[in-house]
Amino acid sequence: MKILSFVADIFEDLELWYPLIRLKEEGWEVDVVALDKAKTYVGKYGLKAQANKTYDEVDSKDYDGLLIPGGYAPDILRVEEDCIRLTQEFNAQGKPIGMICHAGWVPVTADILRGKTGTSTRKIKADLEGAGLTWVDEEVVVSENIISSRSPKDLHVYTTAFIDEVKKYKEKNQG
Numbered sequence: 001m002k003i004l005s006f007v008a009d010i011f012e013d014l015e016l017w018y019p020l021i022r023l024k025e026e027g028w029e030v031d032v033v034a035l036d037k038a039k040t041y042v043g044k045y046g047l048k049a050q051a052n053k054t055y056d057e058v059d060s061k062d063y064d065g066l067l068i069p070g071g072y073a074p075d076i077l078r079v080e081e082d083c084i085r086l087t088q089e090f091n092a093q094g095k096p097i098g099m100i101c102h103a104g105w106v107p108v109t110a111d112i113l114r115g116k117t118g119t120s121t122r123k124i125k126a127d128l129e130g131a132g133l134t135w136v137d138e139e140v141v142v143s144e145n146i147i148s149s150r151s152p153k154d155l156h157v158y159t160t161a162f163i164d165e166v167k168k169y170k171e172k173n174q175g
Contacts, residue, residue: 001028001166004058004090005067006083006106007051008034012071013043014152015100019067022159033058035080044071055082060089065166070101070121070151078109088112091145096165100149100158104128107146117141118148145169 003023007016023030034041034051041049060066066087068074077083087110090097099107104120105127107113114132118141125135139154140147140161147165149158 001026001064001170002062003028003030003065003067003166004060004063004086005030005032005069006034006073006077007032007041007049007069008073008076008080009041010071010076011041011043011049011069011073012101012152013045013047014155015071015103016043016049016069017047018152018155019069019098019159019162022163026163031058031063033086041073055080055086058086060086060093060095063090063095064170065096065098065162066090067098067162068100068103068106070099070103072102074102074105078105084110094145094169096145096147096162096169098147098158098162100154101151104133104148107131113146116143116146118143118146119150120148121151 020030031053032051033053037051091112101121108131117134129135140149140157147162
């Protein structure tokens with residue numbers, strides 16, 4: 001399995017690193033994409049991350065799922081045209097998209113939430129509802145290809161649900 005994750009400054013440290021570590025424990029390949037792979041990105045609490053790919057080096061068709069970490073990075077990511085394009089491509093292909101906490105800002109901008117149900121931090125509830133999402137207060141919600149969670153305290157169920165959905169997608173789309 002091959003997963004793509006976005007990164008930008010002020011990412012929520014756990015929401016980037018916890019899923020990446022879990023996916024690597026599964027034996028999956030994970031690429032982290034950003035505008036500049038020479039830059040070191042710094043999380044809200046000081047953890048650092050680097051992208052190993054830039055947007056022009058990735059093709060959504062080469063991946064089985066997309067992870068969007070929260071924090072305030074999604075506020076930066078949602079104005080990056082290639083970030084939005086990739087999010088729309090993953091959605092059009094029906095591939096699992098994981099969004100946690102503030103990560104929903106990216107799918108809001110990509111306009112892919114209409115008719116779906118999901119969750120997030122309460123701070124962006126109105127944004128998600130305005131984009132057509134039915135918001136619920138649950139630790140993890142799977143709605144079509146969108147896997148969403150509220151905050152770092154939900155990472156254990158969020159990451160497990162994301163892994164399960166990627167496996168289902170891959171099984172369904174083999175051959």
